[in-house]
Amino acid sequence: MHPVPHPDADSPAVPDAPTLQLRPPRHQVDRRAISLWSVQAALAVVGLVAVLAVLAAAVEPARTWLSLAVAAAVGGGAVYVVAMPRIRYRVHRWEVTEVAVYARSGWLTHEWRVAPLSRVQTVDARRSPLDQAFGLSSVRITTASASGDVAIDGLDHRLAADLVESLTAATQATPGDAT
């Protein structure tokens, strides 16, 4: 059985043909994730700007260039802090069905991940200090593949706990070592 017809690779997609797409997963993450990501981004930007500023103050000969770099970091950083969390919030979605975990993440690069529950090895919730400050939690679902992990960031911590519990129950119901 041959999977698909083989049109020439160079021919453009037939304009009126329907195309397959991944639909967005059902649930959005918690709105507080925007604040969390904003704070994270702000911390990173402030750190970078501080380092550059200290260098600009200390390194006499390269002061012009480093000052420019500081200005660029402040400008770019401001855009990043404002835009990234909002875009990310619109991209990050997740869903758990009877048979699979399905999640989308990223902001510039989008990443859809699907892992069947029968292949899930561990499920755990992690909370960084920042997560805790916002009452959030991230759930990480690992499979036997080194690169098959599914992570859902920015969930309400109670929801995350419930999710971990139900996923663990669902995966324990499946026999085998998930490879």
Next chain:
Amino acid sequence: MTPTGAATDAPPTSDPVPWQRLDARMIAVDSVRLVGALVPLAIAVALRNADAVAVVSTLRTLAFIGAATALLDLWRWSTTWYRVTEARVEVRTGLVSRRHRSMPRDRIRRVDATAKVLHRVFGLAVVTIASGEQSGATDDLKLDAVTTRRAAELRHRLLGAPTAAGTPPAGAPGRSTWVEAAPGAAGDETVLASLRWRWAPYAVLSVWTLVLPALAVAAVVQALSSIGVSVEEVASDDRIIDRARELSPVAALALVVATVVLVGVAGALLRFVETWWGYRLVREPGGRLRIRRGLLTSRSISLDESRLRGVELAEPVLLRAAGGARLHAVTTGVGEGSGRGESAGALAPAAPIGEVERVAAAVLRDQRAPTDHADLRRHPRAALRRRLTRAALAVGVVALGLAAAEVGTTDESVPPGAWAAIPLVAAGSLAYARASYRSLGHALEDRYLVVRRGALVRRTVALRRTGIIGWTLRSTVFQRRLGLATVVATTAAGRGAYALVDVDADQGLKVAREAVPGLLDPFLTVAWPAPATTAGPDPASPAAHPGLRRRR
């Protein structure tokens, strides 16, 4: 998997399986090896100051180091215990800081026995037991060392056990693990491949052939200078100078190149002989694949065949030009972490591609290798455009760097010929972009997903569809604008993920959906492009599985 839970839970005292020690001869092996490694240093010291006192003190140091190693090893030997119970393999080390490691037997994927020259003299082998866990090679259990007989016994007991093989015998699982041939598997081992000496030239076709002699020369120069012999001194010896003067520059260059090539080729052939001497790939009864090879260091690599998820055909540029390829197993327990050198997961040495594919077919129990008959589908032209853009960017960065250096420095620090490098860089990156695009491809076979990529090393992977344990679709901003995506099949075996890079997003999803029936369907929609504009994300379109069979 094993019926008794006793071995897992009960304290060691109540367990009947006795703990065993490593073989005591390993103490001798280690001491001799360490002292042997230090002998050249001692000779160097002796040569440099040929003074009896220094020589004696060096010898004394050597003896001391030997004795210390022996003591340390005695300690290690007396505090290391291992045992194989019905459910797990356990290793206990240390007395002060104790370490107890145990590996469930149904997680064991690979058992290696390696014997270097000294080990072989003493009849020993180092046994490495690897699980399918991806957390790294440190999790392997290593028994350094046991007798070769014990190594063979362990290999037979631990791999291809009835729990993992296709036909579990009814009853007495504990006893049957000792039985050599699994019931139903008639006869002895089947030889799938063995060494052909005409493969030797293919071993030469590697960048290492020229890199290693260069490194060797550098190492020798370094070593000589460290014992006080200056290369300049030797080279300025009158006789050598006179000889060199007689040669024309061209002839001198030719001589140097010829020497390097000769040394490199000889070295590559020697390495081929050392690595692949006596190579045999066999299928043993009970579902084990076993590779034996090595002249001085003998290696035996045993894989659980039921964990084999496919094969990877690697074609480095040079080898590919000569129509050769290398073959690797895609299996759990042989991931990137366990790679020590290019021949770590190798099923066969570099060989003509036809013969490599014959071996692949035999390993996979197929008539023909999936990498052979797969009709690979090319990826869209847009993928080429991306690569050309990247090539242009690379050239731009180099040019900018040169310009910045030109502007930023007042003195003549930028060599005048530097700009001539630009066309070279341009040609190189253009060729790379083209090669990278041309090697992209994928196909979906009855049982295999075949993906291909790589410019310098073209890798064609045939992955069993049943071995795919998830999908990832990644798209950058640029990919989305071109309707492309990178669709990644995740698996427990090999590298853990195999990607269809820069595939048409629709086509990639089709492949993913068909490769693992049912998994992706609930998450797919069919997007009907609007009459005027191109299709955007359309969450409103119906989730349509039934009407979703074919595009045309």
